Amino acid sequence: MVETQKGAIEIETFQAGRIEKFLVELHSKVPVGTPLALIRAEGVAAAVAAPAPTAAPIAPMPLPQPAPPPMPAPAPMPPVGRAAKAWAPASPAARRLAEEHDIDLSAIAGTGPGGAITYADVERRLGVAAPPAEAKRGTWLDLAAMRAAIAAAMARSKREIPHYYLAHQIDVTPCERWLANKNATLPPDHRLLIGALALKAVAKALRRFPAFNGFYRDNRFEPSNAIHVGVAIAIRGGGLAAPALHDTDQLPLDELMNGMRDLVQRTRAGRIRSSEMSDPTITVSSLGERGVEALYGIIYPPQVAIVGFGKAVTRPWVVDGAIGPRSVVTMTLAGDHRATDGHAGALFLAEIGKLLQEPENL
Structure with a gap:
C-alpha cells in the first residue's frame, strides 16, 4: 500500500510470489515508476550469481593442496535491549509513530483494510483520544493535502x-x-x-x-x-x-x-x-x-x-x-x-x- 495525497492506494500485483529483495529504503522518496522490489514467482528457484567465465589456463599438472582450515563457528548475535518485534501490516505513518514510541505493532489489533494497523490504532495504544465520530472520515486520508492536489490539477487544466x-x-x-x-x-x-x-x-x-x-x-x-x-x-x-x-x-x-x-x-x-x-x-x-x-x-x-x-x-x-x-x-x-x-x-x-x-x- 502506498500513501499519497489521494489517500492510501493499493498497489496490485498480478502474479503470486515472494518478495526477494527491496530496492528502495523505507521512508525514501523516489520518482513515480521507480521499481520498489523484486518478486520471485512461486515455483521459481532463487537466483544464484554464476561465477564469471575465465579462459582455461594452460598449466602444469596440479599439485596436491592442503585442506583449508575449518571455518570458525559464527559468533553469537550480540544481546539487544528488547526482543525482536514480529512484523505486522501497518500504514507507514502508523509504523513511524510506533517506532518513535517503541511500541510493538504485533500487539495492536488493526482496524484498517485487511486488519492493517492505522495511525489512529497506534494513537489509541498511546492513550490519545480518538476524534469524535462526526469528524472521522477514515484515517487514511489527508484532506488538506488532497485539496492541494486537486487545486494544482485543476489550475493546470x-x-x-x-x-x-x-x-x-x-x-x-x-x-x-x-x-x-x-x-x-x-x-x-x-x-x-x-x-x-x-x-x-x-x-x-x-x-x-x-x-x-x-x-x-x-x-x-x-x-x-x-x-x-x-x-x-x-x-x-x-x-x-x-x-x-x-x-x-x-x-x-x-x-x-x-x-x-x-x-x-x-x-x-x-x-x-x-x-x-x-x-x-x-x-x-x-x-x-x-x-x-x-x-x-x-x-x-x-x-x-x-x-x-x-x-x-x-x-x-x-x-x-x-x-x-x-x-x-x-x-x-x-x-x-x-x-x-x-x-x-x-x-x-x-x-x-x-x-x-x-x-x-x-
Whole structure:
C-alpha cells in the first residue's frame, strides 16, 4: 500500500510470489515508476550469481593442496535491549509513530483494510483520544493535502486545456419508469440507480465517438481502446476522487451498479487501487442528489472530456405533439478543443440522450 495525497492506494500485483529483495529504503522518496522490489514467482528457484567465465589456463599438472582450515563457528548475535518485534501490516505513518514510541505493532489489533494497523490504532495504544465520530472520515486520508492536489490539477487544466462547454436537456421519464419496474423485482441492496444508466449510456456513446475517450499527451491525442469511465466521488470532509470503473461499456447494468457501490465505499475509506486512479479515459460527475440542476466540470488532464449530470426536474415537455409533465435532466460536456470541437460534442451529447430514451437496451 502506498500513501499519497489521494489517500492510501493499493498497489496490485498480478502474479503470486515472494518478495526477494527491496530496492528502495523505507521512508525514501523516489520518482513515480521507480521499481520498489523484486518478486520471485512461486515455483521459481532463487537466483544464484554464476561465477564469471575465465579462459582455461594452460598449466602444469596440479599439485596436491592442503585442506583449508575449518571455518570458525559464527559468533553469537550480540544481546539487544528488547526482543525482536514480529512484523505486522501497518500504514507507514502508523509504523513511524510506533517506532518513535517503541511500541510493538504485533500487539495492536488493526482496524484498517485487511486488519492493517492505522495511525489512529497506534494513537489509541498511546492513550490519545480518538476524534469524535462526526469528524472521522477514515484515517487514511489527508484532506488538506488532497485539496492541494486537486487545486494544482485543476489550475493546470484551466491553464493548459482550451475548454469548450455544451449543455443538453434530456427527458429521463423512460428511465424512471423502466427503473421502477426493474427495481420492483429486486431486493433493496441490489436496486439500480439512474446514475448507473447514465454511466452506461456515456460508455456506449463513446463507441461511436472515440475522440472523447483517451488522453492528450506529447501534443497529440491518444485514443484509448478500452473505455474506463472515471466516477467522481465526493469524500466526506471535502475531498474528491474519480477512480475508474473498468470496461464500463461491457458491464451489464447489475454488475455496473455493484461496481459503483464498491468504488464509493472503498474511495471513502481511502482504499483506491492504483490502476483505478491512473487510467480513467473520461470522467462523469453528477450533483443531482445535491439538488444542482446543472454542473460544468473541469477536465482532469490528460483526459479530454468530462460529462456532468444534474438533478431531474419536472418540466412541461412536448411528447407526440402534446404537452405534459416530464422528468428532465440537464447534461453538460466540457471538451478539450485540441481533440474535438463543439460540433462533435453536440453529436456526442445527443447520442447519450438517445440511448437514455431506450434504457432496456443499455
